[in-house]
Amino acid sequence: MSTATATADEVDERLAPTSRVTKVLRRPEVGSAIAALLVFMFFTLYTEQFLSQSGVGTWLNSSSRIGIVAVAVALLMIGGEFDLSTGTMVGTSGLLVGVMTTHFGLNIFVAVVLALVAALTIGALNGVIVMKTGLPSFIVTLGTFFVLQGVNVALTKAIIGQVAIQGMNLVPSFDVIQPVFGGSFSLFGTTMDLSVLWFLAITATATWVLLRTRPGNWIFAVGGAQQSSRQVGVPLLATKVGLFMTTAGAGWLVGMITLFKSSTVNGATGVGDEFIFIICAVVGGCLLTGGFGSAIGAALGALIYGMTQQGIVYATWDSDWLKAFLGVMLLGAVLVNNWVRKRAEAAR
Amino acid sequence: MSADKPGTSQPDMDRDAASTEGAGHEDTGHEETGHEGTGHAAGAETPSLPPPGTAIIEVTDIGKSYGQVIALSDVTTTVRTGEVTCVLGDNGAGKSTFIKILSGAHEHSQGTFVVDGVSRHMSSPRAALALGIATVYQDLAVVPLMPVWRNFFLGSETTKGFGPLKRLDVDFMRRTAKSALADMGIDLRDVDQPIGTLSGGERQCVAIARAVYFGARVLILDEPTAALGVRQSGVVLKYIARARDRGLGVVFITHNPHHAYPVADRFMLLRRGRSMGDFPKAEMPLDELVKMMAGGAELDALTDELDRSLPDSEADNDKETPAEVQER
Numbered sequence: 001m002s003t004a005t006a007t008a009d010e011v012d013e014r015l016a017p018t019s020r021v022t023k024v025l026r027r028p029e030v031g032s033a034i035a036a037l038l039v040f041m042f043f044t045l046y047t048e049q050f051l052s053q054s055g056v057g058t059w060l061n062s063s064s065r066i067g068i069v070a071v072a073v074a075l076l077m078i079g080g081e082f083d084l085s086t087g088t089m090v091g092t093s094g095l096l097v098g099v100m101t102t103h104f105g106l107n108i109f110v111a112v113v114l115a116l117v118a119a120l121t122i123g124a125l126n127g128v129i130v131m132k133t134g135l136p137s138f139i140v141t142l143g144t145f146f147v148l149q150g151v152n153v154a155l156t157k158a159i160i161g162q163v164a165i166q167g168m169n170l171v172p173s174f175d176v177i178q179p180v181f182g183g184s185f186s187l188f189g190t191t192m193d194l195s196v197l198w199f200l201a202i203t204a205t206a207t208w209v210l211l212r213t214r215p216g217n218w219i220f221a222v223g224g225a226q227q228s229s230r231q232v233g234v235p236l237l238a239t240k241v242g243l244f245m246t247t248a249g250a251g252w253l254v255g256m257i258t259l260f261k262s263s264t265v266n267g268a269t270g271v272g273d274e275f276i277f278i279i280c281a282v283v284g285g286c287l288l289t290g291g292f293g294s295a296i297g298a299a300l301g302a303l304i305y306g307m308t309q310q311g312i313v314y315a316t317w318d319s320d321w322l323k324a325f326l327g328v329m330l331l332g333a334v335l336v337n338n339w340v341r342k343r344a345e346a347a348r
Numbered sequence: 349m350s351a352d353k354p355g356t357s358q359p360d361m362d363r364d365a366a367s368t369e370g371a372g373h374e375d376t377g378h379e380e381t382g383h384e385g386t387g388h389a390a391g392a393e394t395p396s397l398p399p400p401g402t403a404i405i406e407v408t409d410i411g412k413s414y415g416q417v418i419a420l421s422d423v424t425t426t427v428r429t430g431e432v433t434c435v436l437g438d439n440g441a442g443k444s445t446f447i448k449i450l451s452g453a454h455e456h457s458q459g460t461f462v463v464d465g466v467s468r469h470m471s472s473p474r475a476a477l478a479l480g481i482a483t484v485y486q487d488l489a490v491v492p493l494m495p496v497w498r499n500f501f502l503g504s505e506t507t508k509g510f511g512p513l514k515r516l517d518v519d520f521m522r523r524t525a526k527s528a529l530a531d532m533g534i535d536l537r538d539v540d541q542p543i544g545t546l547s548g549g550e551r552q553c554v555a556i557a558r559a560v561y562f563g564a565r566v567l568i569l570d571e572p573t574a575a576l577g578v579r580q581s582g583v584v585l586k587y588i589a590r591a592r593d594r595g596l597g598v599v600f601i602t603h604n605p606h607h608a609y610p611v612a613d614r615f616m617l618l619r620r621g622r623s624m625g626d627f628p629k630a631e632m633p634l635d636e637l638v639k640m641m642a643g644g645a646e647l648d649a650l651t652d653e654l655d656r657s658l659p660d661s662e663a664d665n666d667k668e669t670p671a672e673v674q675e676r
Binding site: 228 | 488493503516
């Protein structure tokens, strides 16, 4: 034992010294970092407003709202599952608070907490159904997606007679809670939404959890080899259900940010964003098969999305080019990921 | 999304989830404390192995039926510390059923299963693990994309710090994985490489070393040499012997008598779900073993086949040398 311990600390002479560059290139988020840098440089050079104080604030804001959920979706994808109900969850939680406060006169704090409970419950339900039935999460959450999309519009219409929440800012204590979700702050003269801070905090927490905690280890494990991780005692059900609850919770947070920033949400809020979240996660290096990826990568993916969305506006191009660009990014990212994964699995 | 999520594995999983709820602490979620997680690792530093030859598991007339189907019946054997008990049988002989009972994956329906003198009915792999009975499955229960050290500690990670700062003790785990592997004679270059980059034999050895480190007293190996080449099989057999020398009781399941013979102390033969007896090595020459396994009609064909494959282990080295010379 003593000799073994002694040698363990030494650098093994059979290992060719790996250069720092090679080590960095093995990280899952490298591709998205390079892409983000290119997008940033392109719009900085091509348009004047992009790097202006208001410009930076604008693309950071839109990145942050996508990024919060994208990071959660990345964790879920590393854990080997999909969630298509995240976009509508944004609308559902916003509408819940809106209807409960403006129509039923419920206390706004209670409403916010109830909406969170509802979101987490739906997330847990997604997870439990996936795990207990063995159906692909793609199908299960596609179902949840359509149920929520329908309920968002139909139920809201049935209760308040229209599909959009109005008079939110007249609700008592709205001003108390508004700064938490919809506030803004200034940095170097740039005014930004508070959601940027939420985004940073969530990315940092997710990275910490993923790389340095037991649940993080389990997330990689259940995504990489579900049966094997169960055999060695990883709590499979708890890990997966926890991940579904995390994406639902992130959807709730963005729902609150949307509601308190603009004082309104409607039945269509968030619909379609679920694909953007997944694209961001994949661009950020998450494998579709699970077991590999990074939270920082997904955050960078969201930055690419935000920068492109606003950059296209500043460049006075047709904003429909955004979708085409995203499609190209997605395909490019999948190809790069494939290559990275092969390298990671190749004998060193 | 995961490939290994077919319906067949579901009942198994549900039962396990239920049983872990019963077990209480380790699986309940993200909030448990780090020390509980290392529960069965506690034995690692102070191995409490009884002297060699002590019986740990005694099964008497054990059997298992699934409804009308009798998969296994009347099996009697003893697993002792410092001994390798070899369970031999052809495909469909009931080997898998037998190890599923030993490893706690399935409960037996007949006979008695005594561990440390106490009769048991084990309902989950976790219950077996708590008694020091560890199983190295054929698929090795490793996650290919994860580094060796993360795989080594998977499910039993050590942590440091408290509250929200509770984190993986990465340095400790890296060092320990490397030294525990070195203890078993496995010299890895880099514990940070994804375990998928190791050869089949190396992975098998990591799985064995992991079970030994986490306080296994009985090691159940499910066909560890089945998918390996001749030389790799030899390496794995060496580690089996090493685990035995460290005082573990080893149950080695195989259908290859030539792999079984060098390391086994006793043989338990299964055929069509029944035990054909439990023999000490002294009473069982290799020829006899092969004959008993094969049975009448297939024997001739099998002997032919074995005559060709038997000298492989020596011949392989000799054959390879000229080839290597030619390459140069």
